[in-house]
Each structure stands twice: as structure tokens, then as C-alpha cells.
Amino acid sequence: MDAEVFYVLVGALAVGALARWRGWPAPLVITVAAILVSLIPAIPTLDIDGHLLLNLTLPPLLYSAALEVSFVGFARSLPHIRRLGMGLVLVTALVVGLVAWWIMPELGFAGALLLGAIVGPPDAVSAAAVGRKLGLPRRVMTVLSGESLINDATSLTLVRVFAAIVAGATVTVWDGLWAFAVAVVLGVAIGLVFGIVLHQLRVRLDDPVVVGTAGLVVPFGAYAIAEHLGGSGVLAVVAMGLYVGFHAPRTDYTTRLQERPLWQSADFLLESFVFAYIGLQFPRVLSELGARDAGVTIALALAVFAVVLAVRPVFVYASYAWGRMWQRIRIMRWKHAQEAFRRNPDDPRAAIIRKRRDKLAARGIELNERNLRQRILEPALSVQERAVVSWAGMRGVVTLAMAAALPDLTGDAMPESHVQKLVVVAFVVTVGTLLLQGLTLAPLIRALGVGADEEHRQDATQVRAIQARSQEVGKAYLRARRSEWKERFGPGGAEVFDRMAQSLLKVERDTDRAGQVLETADGAAPVGPTYEDLVALSKGWLEARRTMLLEERDRGNLGEEVMRELMTAIDAEELAIDTRGAVRDFARD
Incomplete structure (x- = not known):
């Protein structure tokens, strides 16, 4: 196993280096190359435990992405990010679950919802790589990156809830909501504690080697402790990364100069291995499919793939329109409160104005309509930009790792044949979105003329x-x-x-x-x-x-x-x- 992992890693790095040199999207090239290599009979199947894959790759990738995300931009785009990272995952899980239950009722409704939760979260690695190369506006990149930072937490929580139901536990809707709330609050709290401690370490130590090494290790600790205590390890790492990244300018300059290339190298290493692993699963998926129930499984996989492609644009456009309408209503309420404040500062409706004015004044910021709009309205996305967001729904390692971990999650409650079918569907959706959306995203961006000239x-x-x-x-x-x-x-x-x-x-x-x-x-x-x-x-x-x-x-x-x-x-x-x-x-x- 050790030698196989080493060979895969070296091969993935070589293909990724070639792709970067030629200006191609490295994740897609690595995936295609791995699929082609997997068709060689002499190549053994690389089998890695799903939990191990998640625990080794997710914390550093999430932390690195959170460091690069603008906290101010993330906060401004949070309404859209929250809708996509939470609402879209829930809607996708429900629609996919209903379709899967209709096509393959023997899965049971909980099992079908489990499949929906597994294929729910997109992975923005490929989309971000294409977007950076083509110069997408930062507001679009922030939405895509922010969504990928929190949607894994939503999906993992749903998977645990539906897996528990499949395993025979009695879980109500309120139990699921409570579990999600605990995961969010506890995960964010633990992440902030780790972020504060790491920031203090970065400020007080002038050794960039020690500080950089601590930065590599701490995300694993935050993730593991949050998961052990019942919180969301994903949100813990994200909260820590956002906090450390926002306060990074207050650390020694040597730490900043060393940190960026260090994490870029770590990202390239992990992403190359992950996408190579996805491609190398192809022969195992084919062998598990077999002749029995092959037709129904393929039909289910194609149907789920179509649902995943269709649900995202509908949700993106509808939720964006609703969100902008609600934000404009909030602005009108603020204006009425400001008018009440001008007439009578003691008016109860003006309390929110006094509180906000005093808070902004402490930071040297005047409360006016421009600042008000900037803090309430999320950055506007054009129709073309929303089309790009709608098509940037490629699935990745989280979907595949959760599918690989199904036997441990459900125990003996789900038949092995059902588990294999879910793995096949998850693989088809992952590779299908990577190839279809990944290969067509760049032409779509060029055709729509989406760029950052105004920025x-x-x-x-x-x-x-x-x-x-x-x-x-x-x-x-x-x-x-x-x-x-x-x-x-x-x-x-x-x-x-x-x-x-x-x-x-x-x-x-x-x-x-x-x-x-x-x-x-x-x-x-x-x-x-x-x-x-x-x-x-x-x-x-x-x-x-x-x-x-x-x-x-x-x-x-x-x-x-x-x-x-x-x-x-x-x-x-x-x-x-x-x-x-x-x-x-x-x-x-």
C-alpha cells in the first residue's frame, strides 16, 4: 500500500506539473489521466478508507482556502454563501432522495436521502482553478470559495443523521435540526479558540519555521477535537482559517512571505493525489456494478446526475432573487428607523440606529446610506455571473470519501448490494460533473464575457x-x-x-x-x-x-x-x- 500511494502521488504530481506548464486545469487533467491509467489491467486498485481520506485531506485544504478568502468579502457575501452552502445542499438532498426513492424504492426513503446528502456538496477546487486563470470577478470567486467552505459541514451532518436512521435509530426532524445547530455552534467556537491561540503564537514567535509548522499541524487538531466533541470539524477549520487570515497582517512579515508558498505546495500535493484517487476508482466501480441490476443502477446514476445539474441553476436564480428582495426590505426598514431617529432620537424604533451608529463611530465610520447598503446588500451578481455560479457545481473528494465510508456509517443495516449501488452513483456524479462542467466552464465564461475589468x-x-x-x-x-x-x-x-x-x-x-x-x-x-x-x-x-x-x-x-x-x-x-x-x-x- 505504501509503495502504491507513493507511485500514485508521484504520477499525479507529474501530470499536474505538465498541466500547469501547459495552462490546463490540473484537477481535470489528473482525473482523466488516472481514469485512463486505471483501465490498464496490471494497475492494482488503490483502496483507502473513506474516513482516513477525509481526515487527512479535508482539514489542510479547508484551512488553506479559508486563509485566502477575504473575511470582509466573505461577510458581505454571507447571505448568498449561506443559501448555497446550506439551503442548496438541503434541497439537492431532498430532490435527489425523492428521485432515487422513486427509481429504486428498495433503498428506502432514508437510504435515498442518504444518497442525496452524499452527492449534495460541490467541490470548488476545479472551479476556483478555472476562475483564477480566466480572471473571474472576486465577488464570484468569494461566493464559490465560501460555499465550498461550509457546504461540507451541512452535507456531513445530513449524512450522519440519515445514516443513523438507516441503521435503525429514531431521529426526528427536531433531532436533526438540533444536531446541526450543535455542530455549527460548537464547531465555530472551537475553531475560534484554535484561531486565537494560533494567532497569538504567530504574533509572539519570530521563527517562521516553527510558526509555519504549527500552521500545518493545528488544523488537524481543530478538526479532530471538534468532531470528537460533536461539533463540525469543517466549520472549526474554516473559522480558524478565516480568523488567522484576517489577522495575518499583524504578524511578522517573514511568516506571511513563507506561509503562502508553503500552503500552495501543500494544496498542489493534496489536490493532485485526491483527483488521481478519484480517477483510479474507475475499475473498482465497474467491477462492483456487475451484471446484476446494472440497468437500474445506471438509470439511477444518470437520473441523479441530471437532477444535480438541474437543481443548482434553478436554486441559484430563485434564491438570489429572494435574497435581494429581502435585503431591500431591510434597507427600507433602516431608512424608516433613521427618519424616526432624526425626528426623535428617543423613539424606540431608532434604538437600532443608535446602536449601529455608536458601533461604527468607534471604528471611525460614518453611518450613511452608502455604508448602510454596503453592509446589508450582498454584492450584486449579474445574470451572466449567476450562470457561471450555476455551472460551477463539480463534485469532488468529499462525495467520494463519504460514499467509501458508507459501510462504517450504516453497519449491517444497509445491504452490501445497496452500498455498492450508492458508491457507483456517487462516482458517476463526481466524475461526470468534473468532466462535463469542468471542461465546459471555461468556454462558458468566455462566451458570457464574464470578467473583472470593472474590479x-x-x-x-x-x-x-x-x-x-x-x-x-x-x-x-x-x-x-x-x-x-x-x-x-x-x-x-x-x-x-x-x-x-x-x-x-x-x-x-x-x-x-x-x-x-x-x-x-x-x-x-x-x-x-x-x-x-x-x-x-x-x-x-x-x-x-x-x-x-x-x-x-x-x-x-x-x-x-x-x-x-x-x-x-x-x-x-x-x-x-x-x-x-x-x-x-x-x-x-
Whole structure:
């Protein structure tokens, strides 16, 4: 088994590397290649326990995805994400269950619903890869990524409930709702605790190797403990990742610079193996199908596949229209409350306005109609963008792993032949959506003309405003430090300071210029400020700009994605300073 896993991993990485080099969607290419390889008679079937597969791949993949998701964007898009991540999974499970029960009544209604819960959650890995390559708007990417972060929790909870019913337990609707509520609350709470602890560790340790290693390990702990206590391990990992990602700008820059390529490599490794494993299950699925009941099973698989394809667009368009209508009603209520507040601040209807106004004022934000709409209305999706979301419903490892874990979930309550049929259906839906939707998603995006041109223009406007603000903050910081330098080092130190300040402000975005200035200034003032003084000045100037970026993000004036790009540029400047200093010390030694 160890050698087989190694061979699969190496082969998947090789195919994935080729796909990335050619610009192809790696998950789809790996899946197709694995299916073709599985048809070779000499290739053995790779059999991995479903629970083990979930426990080893789900926590790191979810945590990495949550780190990259904009918390602000996630919060703004939460109504749509919640509808898709919870409502769509429930609707899909119900419709698939009804169709499966009608076609194959011997499964029982609970068994049919169990099948619906298994095929319910889409996997956004392939869709995200295509979307990033083609430049989908961030609001679309946020919805897809956010949905994939929470829909697994909904599906896993439904699978446990329906599996318990199949196994003979008496579970009412209220029992199921209570189990889901406990899973959500407990999972999020545990995730936040782990996130706070990990963030404090990241802030207090200046060793990026230790911090990076802890980041690799902690998601497994959060997932396992949440599952053991009856919570949702998925939501625990997601909550932890969102918390750590939101507060990442407050950690040491070396941690941020090392963390991103580390998780990109881990994602590539795990995703390559997962999609290769999906493809390699093809011969086992064919052997389990056999001749007996083959026709009915194939009919069931095709029917479920069609239902999965059809339910998503209907739900996306209908739920979006309902959600926007409800949000507009909320805005009207807010406007009426504001009017009541203007007439009489003590009006009971104005209490919500006073509370919101005071909360925003503490963050330096004015309560006006623009900010009100920004905080109530989810980002608008055009008809074309909703079409893209509707077609990005590829299934992945969670569906296959839950199907593989069916024997452990149901015990002896479900006949082995029924389990095999459910596995076949789950595999057909997974591979079918990967190939059909995955291969046609990019042409659909191009045909609909969905792009991020408007976002790019908005980003450019934000960047220009932030650059002007950065100049002001930099000048204020330097003015405050100049008098200190003149007092410490005299007129000579002030002269060095002026040349240093002029260079910093002139080439603010040149990542290597700061180090050059330090080197020149150090030689120009042998009896004045030391090299370390100049380094401290430059780093303080960079930190003032970082603080400004965080403040602008928290006020809602700067998108989090843009903030991260600007923060990366500042990190590169500090790395240039430290690298030049390390080379200088080495040369002296």
C-alpha cells in the first residue's frame, strides 16, 4: 500500500506539473489521466478508507482556502454563501432522495436521502482553478470559495443523521435540526479558540519555521477535537482559517512571505493525489456494478446526475432573487428607523440606529446610506455571473470519501448490494460533473464575457488613493522622527535623515531602493547615526504604512484583496532591507 500511494502521488504530481506548464486545469487533467491509467489491467486498485481520506485531506485544504478568502468579502457575501452552502445542499438532498426513492424504492426513503446528502456538496477546487486563470470577478470567486467552505459541514451532518436512521435509530426532524445547530455552534467556537491561540503564537514567535509548522499541524487538531466533541470539524477549520487570515497582517512579515508558498505546495500535493484517487476508482466501480441490476443502477446514476445539474441553476436564480428582495426590505426598514431617529432620537424604533451608529463611530465610520447598503446588500451578481455560479457545481473528494465510508456509517443495516449501488452513483456524479462542467466552464465564461475589468478599474482607483494617503502617513512619521534625530545626532544626523527621507518618499514602491539608501547613508555619516538606526527608521516607516493599510481596510475604504497585495509589496521592501543587512554583516565577517 505504501509503495502504491507513493507511485500514485508521484504520477499525479507529474501530470499536474505538465498541466500547469501547459495552462490546463490540473484537477481535470489528473482525473482523466488516472481514469485512463486505471483501465490498464496490471494497475492494482488503490483502496483507502473513506474516513482516513477525509481526515487527512479535508482539514489542510479547508484551512488553506479559508486563509485566502477575504473575511470582509466573505461577510458581505454571507447571505448568498449561506443559501448555497446550506439551503442548496438541503434541497439537492431532498430532490435527489425523492428521485432515487422513486427509481429504486428498495433503498428506502432514508437510504435515498442518504444518497442525496452524499452527492449534495460541490467541490470548488476545479472551479476556483478555472476562475483564477480566466480572471473571474472576486465577488464570484468569494461566493464559490465560501460555499465550498461550509457546504461540507451541512452535507456531513445530513449524512450522519440519515445514516443513523438507516441503521435503525429514531431521529426526528427536531433531532436533526438540533444536531446541526450543535455542530455549527460548537464547531465555530472551537475553531475560534484554535484561531486565537494560533494567532497569538504567530504574533509572539519570530521563527517562521516553527510558526509555519504549527500552521500545518493545528488544523488537524481543530478538526479532530471538534468532531470528537460533536461539533463540525469543517466549520472549526474554516473559522480558524478565516480568523488567522484576517489577522495575518499583524504578524511578522517573514511568516506571511513563507506561509503562502508553503500552503500552495501543500494544496498542489493534496489536490493532485485526491483527483488521481478519484480517477483510479474507475475499475473498482465497474467491477462492483456487475451484471446484476446494472440497468437500474445506471438509470439511477444518470437520473441523479441530471437532477444535480438541474437543481443548482434553478436554486441559484430563485434564491438570489429572494435574497435581494429581502435585503431591500431591510434597507427600507433602516431608512424608516433613521427618519424616526432624526425626528426623535428617543423613539424606540431608532434604538437600532443608535446602536449601529455608536458601533461604527468607534471604528471611525460614518453611518450613511452608502455604508448602510454596503453592509446589508450582498454584492450584486449579474445574470451572466449567476450562470457561471450555476455551472460551477463539480463534485469532488468529499462525495467520494463519504460514499467509501458508507459501510462504517450504516453497519449491517444497509445491504452490501445497496452500498455498492450508492458508491457507483456517487462516482458517476463526481466524475461526470468534473468532466462535463469542468471542461465546459471555461468556454462558458468566455462566451458570457464574464470578467473583472470593472474590479480592476476600482482597484486602480483605490491604489491611487492609498498611495496618496501613504505619502501623507510617511511624511507625518518622518516629521515626527526628524526632531528626535537632530537632537540625538546634531546637524550631521539631520542632513543624513533628510537625504534618507527624500529617497524613501521618492521611491516608495521600489522594493530594493530602501536598502540602497541605507548603504549610502551609512557610509555618509561615520560619526552620526549607525546602520542600525537607519534600518530602524526605514522599518518604522514601513510599519506606519502597514498600520495605515489596516485602518483603511477596517473602515471599508480598501478592499482586503488589494490590501494584501499592497502589504506583500511592503513585505518585499522589508525583506530587501534585511537581506542587504545580512549580506553586509557577512561581508564584514
